[in-house]
Amino acid sequence: MEEIKQLLTNVCKQLFDLDIMPELTRPDVKFGDYTTNIALVLSAKLNKTPRDVAVMISDKIDSTLISKVDIAGPGFLNISLTDDALVKTMISAAAKPLLGQVAVVEYSDPNPFKVLHAGHLYTSVVGDAIANLLETAGATVHRVNFGGDVGRHVAQTMWAIIDKLGGENPEKLSAIAENERAPWMAECYISGTAAFETNEDAKQLILELNKKIYAIHANKDHDSALSQIYWTCRTWSYDYFDAFYERIGSHFEKYYPESEVADLGLTTVKEQLSKGVFEQSDGAVVFAGEKHGLHTRVFINSQGLPTYETKDVGLIMTKWNDYHFDKSVVITGNEIEQYMSVVLKAIEQFAPELVKVTSHLTHGMVKLKGGIKMSSRLGNILRAVDVLDAAAEANQLATGKNDVDIELGAVKYAFLKQRTGGDIIFDPESSIKLEGNSGPYLQYAHARARSILSKKTLTEKQPITNLEGFERDLTRKVGEYQSIVSQAVTELMPHYICTYLYELAQVFNRFYEQNKVIDDPRENIRLQLVEAYANTLRSGLDLLSISAPEQM
């Protein structure tokens, strides 16, 4: 592809003495392998008709890679590659544009003392894919997680916990069975939140508790009854998170609790307050975003406590200190998009180099098609396990079996196939289906191709030449993989991979429908194509953190 671009650049230089960067796109198969619109772009500048320009360029093109150049439509140049060039593209190694770079990807971000909801599942799935993409582009990737182990939500849960324990009685926690811990805390969060909103006395107690919990961290208190309850329950939360990540196959290198970054945030904000980045307002410390077309946000509240904004400042600084990254990606729900703009704008005032390499990627909400029986006991939210259970249930219903790899593949693919940004309407039933654009369809497609390969082992490989129609289509499609991956990397958009893999499987199925592989005179070449296809499929599924079974 780069060779073709270079060729076009050279031709235009010779013909018109113009330096151009030609655009090369992959058109519909019937038009050829590549298309460029340079003739249309140049025609105005040269004061010639697009077709005349196209003819001039076309006549001048001479390359062993190209078998044919057609002029079509208003003046497109449709380029067809030789079989050799096509095969070369198919087996070309992946580009590593980020080689040597350090990337930090932060995602999932669940809060201790709260339940994991569907959004956590979504961001985990997207984050894994983004991290994989950066990794495949050559970067050293650090997957990190962040969560609020201090703050009002914690105080709310703690208030309810203490209430249920009949006071600060940590020894009573042992009465709660291991598998009941997470749901029990989730309930406490619900009742604590309700109390905060409706009960003035409780509200005051919770605000007091909030300060006390900060003090536990400040004093490294592990002795007081309150701190024992706190540390035990925080550990329960982490255990619950770990179990969940294990279940979905996510792995984090580091978990940043808010309590560990809040101090750095606080000192940074205070330091910048004196330099005029932040200002005092009604007893709080704020960043006046209006100057930058944004809105004002509070960084330190009038009680002197850091808000989420300041913790985010601390987090970014901490990540920088830990990794000195070349690229930092933060993935969150889209409801905090404008919030994050303010935080980043504030940081930009004193550390522009960090903000410059930071991307904030947002996603929408997950909604279950047809709704779900909401439990008010659990706060009427769609929990992460509800989504996984829905997929498992659909699989059980459809196949009578439970296969975790298939169920996870179904959920992950359903989440990833859509462009990241908007809401997702998750339909468990169609996600689990092996027909249509689903994860299991691709898993099945892979297993099927492996099954062909398992029947015959190639001892020597013949050169792939004289490609026939469907062989050629498959070769061409497999060859697109690398450019699709680099597009996904550049835009941090995993859905390009999904779209491509699905198209790839369709192209293969067409080939397979028409061509016998085993015991055909072209068996050797076709087996090589099947293998290249299967490897590409597996490689793509790997990027999505979806398993590619050998059989199913």
Next chain:
RNA sequence: GUACCCGUAGCUCAGCUGGAUAGAGCGUCGGCUUGCGGAGCCGAAGGUCGUAGGUUCGAAUCCUAUCGGGUACACCA
């Protein structure tokens, strides 16, 4: 009120750094099976790309206005 996101086939979505007849899947209707996994393949019907202007040789894509939906806007996270 201000800012951001979204509006494409009955449903769920691609396509958006402007380019050829706007594409998939599901659903609907019709065909293909003596061949390696038919969980597939081929075909048909189905679209004023929210609406109205503008820029352009060319607009789903860019600009403006407008309607509809969502979200965020001071001490929650």
